[in-house]
Amino acid sequence: MRILISLVSGALFGLGLIISGMTDTKKVQGWLDIFGEWDPTLAFVMGGAMLPMVIAWKATQVRTPLTADKFPAANTAGIDRDLIIGSVFFGIGWGLAGLCPGPAIASLSFGGSSGVVFASAMIIGMLSTRRLQAFFRKAENTSKTIT
Amino acid sequence: MPMDWIYGLVGGVLIGCAGAFLLLGNGRVMGASGLVFGMFKTTDRRIWIENLAFVSALFIAPMLFVRPLNIGPTHASENVIVVAIAGLAVGFGTRLANGCTSGHGVCGISRFSLRGIAATMAYILAGAVSVVVFKHLLGAI
Numbered sequence: 001m002r003i004l005i006s007l008v009s010g011a012l013f014g015l016g017l018i019i020s021g022m023t024d025t026k027k028v029q030g031w032l033d034i035f036g037e038w039d040p041t042l043a044f045v046m047g048g049a050m051l052p053m054v055i056a057w058k059a060t061q062v063r064t065p066l067t068a069d070k071f072p073a074a075n076t077a078g079i080d081r082d083l084i085i086g087s088v089f090f091g092i093g094w095g096l097a098g099l100c101p102g103p104a105i106a107s108l109s110f111g112g113s114s115g116v117v118f119a120s121a122m123i124i125g126m127l128s129t130r131r132l133q134a135f136f137r138k139a140e141n142t143s144k145t146i147t
Numbered sequence: 148m149p150m151d152w153i154y155g156l157v158g159g160v161l162i163g164c165a166g167a168f169l170l171l172g173n174g175r176v177m178g179a180s181g182l183v184f185g186m187f188k189t190t191d192r193r194i195w196i197e198n199l200a201f202v203s204a205l206f207i208a209p210m211l212f213v214r215p216l217n218i219g220p221t222h223a224s225e226n227v228i229v230v231a232i233a234g235l236a237v238g239f240g241t242r243l244a245n246g247c248t249s250g251h252g253v254c255g256i257s258r259f260s261l262r263g264i265a266a267t268m269a270y271i272l273a274g275a276v277s278v279v280v281f282k283h284l285l286g287a288i
Contacts, residue, residue, distance in 0.1 A: 005172035006197040010204030012165035013177065013249075018209045018218045020158020021151060026222040032274040035283060041155040046252060048159020049166065053257030056167035065174030072176050074258065075245070079265045086244025087251070087266040091273025093236030096229060096281055096288060098222075100248045101241055102179035104234075105202055107221045109210035114223035118234040125238020126184045132239055 002067045014106045020045040023107040025098025032095050082133075166254055173197065178250025179205070180241035224288055229281075240270075 021027045021041055030039030060071045077083070094100050097118055099107070104119045111118075166177040175197075185198035212218070224230055241247040244266050246255065251270075255263015281287045 002173050002193075002197055003200045005168065006200040007204045009165045009169040009172070009177060010201035011208035012161055012168065013179075013201075014205045014208035015212060016158045016161030016163075016165060018158070018213060019161060019216065020155045021219075022158065023209070023221055024219055025224070027151070029278055029282070029288070032271070032278045033282065034275055035279060039151075041151045044152045044155035045159035045162065046256075048156040048161075049163035049253045050257050051160060052163035052167040053170075053253060056163075056170050057258040059171060063171075065170070066172045068174035071170070071174050074260055075262055077262065079262055083244050083262055083266055084269050086240045086242070087269035088273040089236045089240030090244060090247060091240070091270035091275075092277045093233040093238075093240060094248075094270060095274035095277025096236070097224060097233030099233070100179070100237060101183055102205070102247070102249050104237075105179065105183060105205045106209045107223075108206055110213045110218075111221040111223055114225060114227070114230045115221060117227055117230045118223065118237075121231040121234025122238035123183065123187070125235040125240075126180070126242045127187060127238075129239050129242035133243065 005067065013102065016049075017103050017106040020048075023103045023111070027098075028100075028103075029095065029098040162249070162253060163257075166249070166257075169201075170254070176250060176254045178246050178254060180238075180247040181245070181250055184242060226287070229287060244270075 017023055022045055027039050027041050030037060031042035033039075065071060090100070099115075099118055101122060104115065104122055107115050108119055169175050169177045182198050182201050185194065186202055189195050209218075237247075244251070246263070246266060248267075248270075251263040251266035256267060278288075
């Protein structure tokens with residue numbers, strides 16, 4: 001049952017992404033391009049996605065998930081450095097290629113070699129995050145000892 | 148095209164339904180970066196299979212419907228170096244921040260999470276700066 005729900009959700013997500021135009025990197029970059037020919041589509045996609053999600057989060061207050069005991073607790077870490085630095089890195093890559101993780105997978109079958117290169121690099125980036133983080137921490141500590 | 152915003156809205160509602168379904172069904176937050184990364188974490192076999200199922204469907208459904216729905220090309224950059232650097236930044240950034248447009252954006256903002264809202268503002272701002280620098284200043288994209 002949980003696998004079936006995952007499959008249906010993934011398929012709906014994929015269809016939503018291609019219908020909304022979010023697999024078109026020009027539309028995504030167009031939304032970010034405030035000094036160019038600005039494309040408002042992404043705002044409508046976000047707005048449309050909010051409707052069912054707000055209702056769903058409301059429903060989590062009065063019921064339990066179909067196949068689990070409880071809903072995921074909110075992350076209590078607050079707005080920390082990793083959240084902001086990570087999001088800035090993500091934003092830079094997002095603007096540069098016009099792809100984020102969802103559309104990268106959704107467009108893999110028709111996005112040509114660029115799509116494959118992006119998705120592969122993205123997965124390499126994900127898998128090396130812990131190592132890169134350790135590297136940055138070490139570099140930071142070294143510079144602290146020097147100064 | 149003038150009709151683009153309607154397709155955006157319809158697609159957006161579908162994306163929201165996908166997130167609502169995963170949340171109310173499995174009690175999980177629909178974050179694409181987390182689910183993709185989860186395919187490489189095999190510690191919990193049950194969760195691993197779910198992640199694999201989600202990402203497989205996310206890949207296969209567009210493959211089947213891209214022609215019938217007459218979906219246009221991705222217009223992605225042909226420059227392998229640009230695309231590779233962008234991919235690395237997206238992969239590293241989303242893991243460090245523990246979420247992307249779907250997790251922090253769609254699922255986070257809709258639960259009025261401060262972390263989700265802050266992350267979304269940060270990546271949109273960085274994305275806008277990125278487009279200004281790489282497109283208008285450097286002409287790389």
